[in-house]
Amino acid sequence: MPRGLRLDRPDSWHHVTNRAIARRTLFEDARDVRLFLARLAHVVRAGLIEVHSYCVLTTHFHLLVRSPTGELSAAMQSVENEYSRWFNRSRKRDGPLYRGRFLSKPVETLTYRRHLVGYIDANPVQAGLATAPALYPHCSARHYARGKGPPWLSRGWVENHVKERMNLT
Secondary structure, eight states: OOOOOOOOOTTEEEEEEEEBGGGOOSOOSHHHHHHHHHHHHHHHHTTSOEEEEEEEOSSEEEEEEEESSSOHHHHHHHHHHHHHHHHHHHTTOOSOOBSSSOEEEEOOSHHHHHHHHHHHHHHHHHTTSOSSGGGOTTBHHHHHHHTOOOTTBOOHHHHHHHHHHTTOO
């Protein structure tokens, strides 16, 4: 049975995630994470997606993205394919890296989008990799806590949401 079409239309929001095959490590060190994020930055600069929140763990990643042009599949295919080729070549290996195509769940309500930012930020704490989201080096929470981050991270929506919750607007 063929897989269903991905629900991606212009200006749609998505929770995007993927895992390594067979519970293996997807990101072995900080260099791997930097390369993955560089590939992500490339598709952001190309205008295919906006990244509003992210967390890169050892076996998987989570992203909250907006797809301004409806090209989420092309963006993620580029990111994952280039990362996987680099990962395999740098380790002189071959074969699949991911357990399947990336998963994307449409984020259709503001309530769910707000919840998702907290869920993504909480991942390293739940995995025992940090005691607080802002202390984990491969997570957007760190950038939000410090007040600055990479230019490819779309900070406006999340920062406005936090200000609203703290009655600072």
